[in-house]
Structure formats: structure tokens, C-alpha cells
Amino acid sequence: MTTSSTRHADPDENPYVEDPPTDFEPVGDLSEDEAAEQAALLRAAVREHDHRYYVEAHPLIADEAYDALFSRLSDLEAAFDLPTAGSPTRRVGGEPLDELATVEHVAPMLSIDNDTEAAAVREFDERVRDGLAAAAESGDISGFAAADLAYVCEPKFDGLSVEVVYEDGEYVRAATRGDGREGDDVTAQVRTVGSVPGRLRGADHPERLVVRGEAYMPRDAFEAYNEALIERGEEPFANPRNAAAGTLRQLDPSVVAERPLDVFFFDVLAWESGDDGPDRPDRHRDALTAFESFGLPRNDRVAVVDDIEGAIDYRDEILAARDDLNYAVDGVVIKVDALVHREALGSTSRAPRWAFAYKFPPRTATTTVEGVTVQVGRTGRLTPVAELDPVDVGGVTVSRATLHNPAEIEALGVNVGDRVRIYRAGDVIPYVPEVVEKRSEGTYAFPDACPVCGAEVERDGPLAFCTGGLGCPAQLERAVEHWARRDALDVEGLGPERVEQLREAGLVESLPDLYDLTADDLAALEGWGETSAANLVAELDATRNPPLDDFLAGLGIPDVGATTARALAAQFGSLDALLDADEGALREVDDVGPEVAASIRTFFDREENRAAIAGLRERGVEPESIDADDGDALDGLTFVFTGSLSTTRGEAQAHVEARGANATSSVSGNTDYLVAGENPGRSKRDDAAAEDVPVLDEAAFADLLADRGVSWPPDESD
Known part of the structure; x- marks a missing residue:
């Protein structure tokens, strides 16, 4: 049980920690002092709930209650212009950046020597023992005996290394590793990660603490996020590491806030106690314990061993458990425990002499391509998938692997019947890196027609797209889901399962069909009641006169997100003006270059898309115009x-x-x-x-x- 001295909020003193009230009096009825007092309690409570949810995985309250507390805090800060520096509400993002600045690290973030062989690990142990014996002989340390040495063993996370700086307990900066001396400033991005505290827990912490951590995407969240990307016709991430790295380098922090990133902290880069702060622990294991008291998430698979054979055994245990972990690992890291021993051993220009990474062998196998399936995404993008003779790859049976796009097929020269190598990238998505034995004639012929609707397939660089637009059933289902998204028309109750149900029931065969739905139609379906049916019809009715930018975002025009939709709406003022705009006029809009302009024009020129827009307008869906x-x-x-x-x-x-x-x-x-x-x-x-x-x-x-x-x-x- 966490003690009150290391909590963000004590339930005996803060009413919003356990069984919090969520029926708040109107903001306008509060004085400025009352609002500031309530906001302070809410900030502390939200920090505590964030820690319980993200770090301890034991939430105290339901999501609905948390949302109510967070919303109330946001309302108070906005209405009374309360300071938000360090507030949990800053996690939702911030203003987009023009570029990532470069910052110098507080202390070098060095690489670690590594190998996949146990012999190399034993050689590392010999170097450590010889180095400590020499340090004792020279008087740098006061004696050394074999029993004095201990190692701390940790999983080697396959993510993106980050430096995070706290001053007086407050989060002030984060940076990527970069070249080890300098990295990209990702302060705004890391601030949005739920497991990274905006303020350290308790009061007994260093005046300045700089920690090293690994940003990663949990495997279950990665798979769900990739599935959503594929559904939207977008390029999925190859592995969790790419997902984490690509996310943290986003210039828009709000994009980072929407993605499921997490962080493990595993080392101290600087610990400055100040006049009253705690001294740095003498052992690494105790520093990790301190991390827990500060609210910094650390991994729970850490072990302390007395000799190198124990470290080798630990590596074998983690390798055996690899597929059960919810994060990608590619080995283990073995570190000298005692700080005095680390200081005596020192570092080379690139790596500490007191740490070593014992890596796992690569996960590959060879099998035969038995077929190729072409999937269709929301934007019409066609993604080829190799159907394989099932093969064991690192303990997992793999029967399908991505071939990415037509250009990748051509580069590989792959066809049905060929023997190929399968690689499990990041332990999650299998892909084909090479053909190892050519058993077929030629290369797989990518289809000229959409496998779902039969419309013509167009190539755009390395990619291929179905031209069926909103008339393609595969695109339709995903288009309806997109229409209902929060950053589009925001239709509650219209998730993927219900969209699929409506299409299979024959009630929605085009986007305009949504506005023909009746409560009786819906109530007759399995899993629907009169209330849920009436609610969805009411939700749809409320979107019949949407803002023009929401309407454009909901159409799912390739390369047009919420920001571009707002710019288009502001520039053209009405849907008709935009429908008639040529590429030259489109390129006059901020952030719309030649490719995006061509994409917009192509979308509006397609007969199926024009028919869908006309059908929406016939059913009374008319976006509000802006006086341009x-x-x-x-x-x-x-x-x-x-x-x-x-x-x-x-x-x-x-x-x-x-x-x-x-x-x-x-x-x-x-x-x-x-x-x-x-x-x-x-x-x-x-x-x-x-x-x-x-x-x-x-x-x-x-x-x-x-x-x-x-x-x-x-x-x-x-």
C-alpha cells in the first residue's frame, strides 16, 4: 500500500480521491479563490489517479468519474484563467511545433556493449572483476572481494531512449537520446504520456533529478493502433519501436496524446540533492526503489544476482517469457549494482564499462508462400498479405505476413510458391524481407481491379488504390466509421461493430443511408433497445447542419485531416465553392501543396463520391457555409x-x-x-x-x- 507521504493526494484530506463527488456547482457561482482551491485539490487528485491507473494498474475510480474530475479541472482553469504549468490538463497536448529543437543532455547517454553469446557475457564479467581489483590495488576503492560484486538485471526494451529532467519535483524537460550528447527536445510530447508524472510524488526528492527511460508502445495497444491505421487505409507501423519513435517525433503534441505510449525509467543520469534532499542511493537497486516512491514507473522484472551465471540464467528466463510480456524486448541489460564500483570502472567514449547487453537471437524462419490476399482500407489503399505455409517463428506460429505494397512485391520478386524468409519485426508484425528460393515463374501480378468492388486500381508511387470511392463496400464501412469519429461528425453509438451490423442488415449501403435510419429499423436488430435506437437517430439528426470543416473531415478525403479541413472551410466558405475549385485554387490554401491539392480534386471528381455528397444533401445534410x-x-x-x-x-x-x-x-x-x-x-x-x-x-x-x-x-x- 502506498503511504500518504508519497501520494499526490491523501484521501483523508482530498475529497476527489476515493468515491469523489462529480455533481459540481456551476463554475460561474464560484469566486476566484474558491475556484483556485478546488482546482488545486483536483490537480492533486488527478495526478494520484493517473499514477494508480498508468503506473500501478490499480485505478481507484471508474473512467466516467475520472473524466468528470478532469473536465471540471479544465473548466475551472479556462473560466478563471488559472495557471496550467504542471497541471495534468496539459497532457492533452499543446500548440504544434515548427520543428524539434536540439538540446544538450545533462549527462551523456551512452550506448551499451552487446553480444548474443554467453561467452561474451562471461568476458564482460572478467573485465569487471579485473577492473575492480586494479582499482582496489591503486587505492581508488577500499578493497575488493568477489563477494562484494552484484549485478542488477533488467529487460532490454526495444523502444526509444529518453532523458527526463525534474527540478524541485516538477517536470521541466525531455529529450531523445540523439547522438548521446545532444537530442531532440520532446518536452511537449513526453508531457502527454500518462505514466510520466508532471510532478514527483511526495516531498522527499532531489532538488534536481535527471533520469533515463525508454518510451515504448505496449504490444496490445500497438496491435490495436495498427489495426486502426489499416482500417483507415494508412501505413501501419512495422514494429512497436518504430511506433514509439515516430510518435515522439510528431510536431503536434495532441497527436502524441492520442497514441498509447508508455515509459519505463531505469537509470539515474544526475541526482542533485540540494540542502534538504535525499542523497543518491549507493546501489542501483535502491535507486529503482526510489523511483517507485517518486511515482516514476519502473519495470517489475528486475532481478539482483550475485554472479554472472545468475545473469545468464536471468536472460534465459526473460527469453522464455518473451511472448508473454506486453512490451517488446530484444535482450537483457546487466549492470554493476554498487555506485562506487561503477565510478571506479568508468566509461569509454561510447559505453560504460559497468554494463552489458545480452541480446536475444533474431527471430526468423523460412517457409512457402501459398497465396496472396489483397485487403482494402478506408481510403481505398490496397495492402497485399502473403498467405504462408504455417511456420514457427520464435515460438509463435505464423501463417500470414505483410508484403506492404505493390512496389515491395516487385522489389522482392516474390510470387506464390516461392520460399521466403519471415521476420517477426518487433515481436509483432511478421514481414517478408527476402526470397530465399525462387520456385515460381515471374513475380506476383498485382490486380488491376479492386478485389471487393471490381473498380479500377490506380497506382500512386509505390502504393495502389481502389477508385471505387464511397461506392466500394470495403471503403464504405470504414468511411461510415470515419464519419462518426470525434474529430469529424462525432456521432456517439456508431462504432465499428454497429457499422458492420448495419451494413450486413442491408440498412446502410451508402453513407447517405445513415440518414434514412429509423428507430424502428434499429430496435429490430439484435442488441438494440428502444432507447439506444432513439439515441442514435437523435445523434444523426443533430449532424444535419454540421460546420463545414467537420463535414469535410468526415468525408475522409485522403490527406485531409481536421486542420486542413478547417483551412479549406475558411478559404472557400461553402461546399459548392470547394467542389468547383481547381488545383490552382486549392494550392492557395495554407499547408495544401501539389500532392494534397491533387488528392482533394481527385476525390471530388470521382462519380461515386459526388453521388454520396449529393445523397447526403438530398437527405437534409447541409454543411454550414462561412461568409468568405x-x-x-x-x-x-x-x-x-x-x-x-x-x-x-x-x-x-x-x-x-x-x-x-x-x-x-x-x-x-x-x-x-x-x-x-x-x-x-x-x-x-x-x-x-x-x-x-x-x-x-x-x-x-x-x-x-x-x-x-x-x-x-x-x-x-x-
């Missing part, structure tokens, strides 16, 4: 909003941005106006005074917009 005539009416102005307005802050920002203005979250010397609604935050007003930025109440803001021909508040025509 005043698209530059506020050009050059920068606004910051605080307090409660007659519309939401997000709608206010979108309203001015659609007319050429910038809307930022903090006041600076570049800000033209701070717009203050009811209960405005004090810090933004103070910043405005310091920067000599005019402060407008909502009436003055409306007058300013009116002078430029822009209405306020936004009405339905906006």
Missing part, C-alpha cells in the same frame, strides 16, 4: 480571449481566425487586443497591462468587429 467575403477583414490582428463570453472560447477563436486574424492562448508583445468576458483571469490582464495591450469587454469587441464588417456574436450564417 470578409475572410481578410481582421487580417493582421492578434486576439487573446479570457473569461466567459456569449459563445465558447473555441468558437470565438474560430470566428476571428476565419476572417484573417490570429487567436493565441497567451498575451505577448504581438497581441493587439485582450478580449475579457465575465470572470476574466487575472494573469492575462496583468500580462496585458505589462505589455500595454488594450483590454476590450465583449461589447467593445463587438463594436470593433462591426467597424470591420464582421458580426458578433456568430450567427447561423457564420
Whole structure:
């Protein structure tokens, strides 16, 4: 049981830890002091719940209760402009970055010598013992006996190594390993990872703590995430390591927040105690115990052994358990336990002399290709899969392996009947790296027609796509799922299983068919009741006049996500204007280059997609237009909003941005106006005074917009 001294929040003092109340009084009824006090309790409670969920895997409350606490904290911070530095709400992401800055590490992040042979591990042990004996002889350490040496053994995670810095217990920075001396600054990205505490637990921690960890994607989460990518017609990650590395290097932290990353911490890079902080532990095993008290997640498969044979046995145990672990490992790391021994052994320019990685052998096998299946994703992308004579690869029977795309098939020269090598990349997705024996004539002929709907197949570089669009059943099912996503039309109750059920029942054979559904139709299906049926019909009815950007995002146009959809909506103002825009006009939109413009134009030119859009409009689904005539009416102005307005802050920002203005979250010397609604935050007003930025109440803001021909508040025509 975790003691109260190392908790983020004590249930005896914080009402939001155990059985928390979620029926909150209106935000507007609170004073600023009351809001600040409640927010402080909620921050501590949310940190505690994050730790129990992500680190200890023993949540105290249900997801619904957690969501209510998190939402209340977000509302308080927004309404009263409370400081969010270190707040759990910052995990949801932040402003996208232009690029990743390079930062110097606090201490070098060195490589580790490695080998797959036990003989090399025993040689490492001999070097350690000889080095410590020499250090004792020279007086660098006070004597050395064989019994003094112990090793700590840990799984070698196959992820991305990161440096994380805490000062006075607060998370301040994270960086990738890079070249060991410098790495990419991923502070905003790592902040979104649920298992990384924004504040260390308890009060007894170093003044400055720099730790090394491994960012990884759990195997079950990786498989689910890859499945979702494939369903959307996107390129899946080859292995969990690529997934972790690719995620952390995303420039948009909100993208990182949506992906299932985790971190294990396994070493101290710097420990500065300060006047009252604890001293650094003398042994590595005790440092890992300290990690637990700080709330830093560490792996539970660590073992301490007295000799190198124990370390070799440990490696064999982890190898045998490899397939049962929920994270990818490619070996074990053997470390000298005592800090004084580590310091005596020192390091070379590239690796410490006190650590060694005993790696696993590669996981490969040879088998025969018995067939090739071509799958169709949401965007129409065709993905070939090799059907194999089942073969054991590292203890797992493999009967299918990805061939990635037509260009990969051509590069391999593979065909049905060939003997191929199978490699289990990252312990998860098998793929074919080479043909080892050619037993067929020629190369597999990729189909010219979609295997599902028979439409023509088009090549785009190394990839192939079905041109059937929304008329292809395989694409339709995924298109409906995409339409219902939160970042599109946000239709609750329309998940993958229900979409499949509706299609199989013949109720949804095209996207417009969704709006023909009746509660009676749905209630007649297995697993539906009158309430759930009525709720889905109501959800769909509520999307008949969606914002133009949501409508565009819901269509699933290749290369058009929520951000590009907003830019298109702001530029063209109406669906009809966009439907008629040529590639030249599309390329005038920010972030729309030649390839994206061609992709948009191709999507709208296809008969099946035009028919689906027309069908939606016939059923009363008409996206709201934006008055594009005043698209530059506020050009050059920068606004910051605080307090409660007659519309939401997000709608206010979108309203001015659609007319050429910038809307930022903090006041600076570049800000033209701070717009203050009811209960405005004090810090933004103070910043405005310091920067000599005019402060407008909502009436003055409306007058300013009116002078430029822009209405306020936004009405339905906006």
C-alpha cells in the first residue's frame, strides 16, 4: 500500500480521491479563490489517479468519474484563467511545433556493449572483476572481494531512449537520446504520456533529478493502433519501436496524446540533492526503489544476482517469457549494482564499462508462400498479405505476413510458391524481407481491379488504390466509421461493430443511408433497445447542419485531416465553392501543396463520391457555409480571449481566425487586443497591462468587429 507521504493526494484530506463527488456547482457561482482551491485539490487528485491507473494498474475510480474530475479541472482553469504549468490538463497536448529543437543532455547517454553469446557475457564479467581489483590495488576503492560484486538485471526494451529532467519535483524537460550528447527536445510530447508524472510524488526528492527511460508502445495497444491505421487505409507501423519513435517525433503534441505510449525509467543520469534532499542511493537497486516512491514507473522484472551465471540464467528466463510480456524486448541489460564500483570502472567514449547487453537471437524462419490476399482500407489503399505455409517463428506460429505494397512485391520478386524468409519485426508484425528460393515463374501480378468492388486500381508511387470511392463496400464501412469519429461528425453509438451490423442488415449501403435510419429499423436488430435506437437517430439528426470543416473531415478525403479541413472551410466558405475549385485554387490554401491539392480534386471528381455528397444533401445534410467575403477583414490582428463570453472560447477563436486574424492562448508583445468576458483571469490582464495591450469587454469587441464588417456574436450564417 502506498503511504500518504508519497501520494499526490491523501484521501483523508482530498475529497476527489476515493468515491469523489462529480455533481459540481456551476463554475460561474464560484469566486476566484474558491475556484483556485478546488482546482488545486483536483490537480492533486488527478495526478494520484493517473499514477494508480498508468503506473500501478490499480485505478481507484471508474473512467466516467475520472473524466468528470478532469473536465471540471479544465473548466475551472479556462473560466478563471488559472495557471496550467504542471497541471495534468496539459497532457492533452499543446500548440504544434515548427520543428524539434536540439538540446544538450545533462549527462551523456551512452550506448551499451552487446553480444548474443554467453561467452561474451562471461568476458564482460572478467573485465569487471579485473577492473575492480586494479582499482582496489591503486587505492581508488577500499578493497575488493568477489563477494562484494552484484549485478542488477533488467529487460532490454526495444523502444526509444529518453532523458527526463525534474527540478524541485516538477517536470521541466525531455529529450531523445540523439547522438548521446545532444537530442531532440520532446518536452511537449513526453508531457502527454500518462505514466510520466508532471510532478514527483511526495516531498522527499532531489532538488534536481535527471533520469533515463525508454518510451515504448505496449504490444496490445500497438496491435490495436495498427489495426486502426489499416482500417483507415494508412501505413501501419512495422514494429512497436518504430511506433514509439515516430510518435515522439510528431510536431503536434495532441497527436502524441492520442497514441498509447508508455515509459519505463531505469537509470539515474544526475541526482542533485540540494540542502534538504535525499542523497543518491549507493546501489542501483535502491535507486529503482526510489523511483517507485517518486511515482516514476519502473519495470517489475528486475532481478539482483550475485554472479554472472545468475545473469545468464536471468536472460534465459526473460527469453522464455518473451511472448508473454506486453512490451517488446530484444535482450537483457546487466549492470554493476554498487555506485562506487561503477565510478571506479568508468566509461569509454561510447559505453560504460559497468554494463552489458545480452541480446536475444533474431527471430526468423523460412517457409512457402501459398497465396496472396489483397485487403482494402478506408481510403481505398490496397495492402497485399502473403498467405504462408504455417511456420514457427520464435515460438509463435505464423501463417500470414505483410508484403506492404505493390512496389515491395516487385522489389522482392516474390510470387506464390516461392520460399521466403519471415521476420517477426518487433515481436509483432511478421514481414517478408527476402526470397530465399525462387520456385515460381515471374513475380506476383498485382490486380488491376479492386478485389471487393471490381473498380479500377490506380497506382500512386509505390502504393495502389481502389477508385471505387464511397461506392466500394470495403471503403464504405470504414468511411461510415470515419464519419462518426470525434474529430469529424462525432456521432456517439456508431462504432465499428454497429457499422458492420448495419451494413450486413442491408440498412446502410451508402453513407447517405445513415440518414434514412429509423428507430424502428434499429430496435429490430439484435442488441438494440428502444432507447439506444432513439439515441442514435437523435445523434444523426443533430449532424444535419454540421460546420463545414467537420463535414469535410468526415468525408475522409485522403490527406485531409481536421486542420486542413478547417483551412479549406475558411478559404472557400461553402461546399459548392470547394467542389468547383481547381488545383490552382486549392494550392492557395495554407499547408495544401501539389500532392494534397491533387488528392482533394481527385476525390471530388470521382462519380461515386459526388453521388454520396449529393445523397447526403438530398437527405437534409447541409454543411454550414462561412461568409468568405470578409475572410481578410481582421487580417493582421492578434486576439487573446479570457473569461466567459456569449459563445465558447473555441468558437470565438474560430470566428476571428476565419476572417484573417490570429487567436493565441497567451498575451505577448504581438497581441493587439485582450478580449475579457465575465470572470476574466487575472494573469492575462496583468500580462496585458505589462505589455500595454488594450483590454476590450465583449461589447467593445463587438463594436470593433462591426467597424470591420464582421458580426458578433456568430450567427447561423457564420
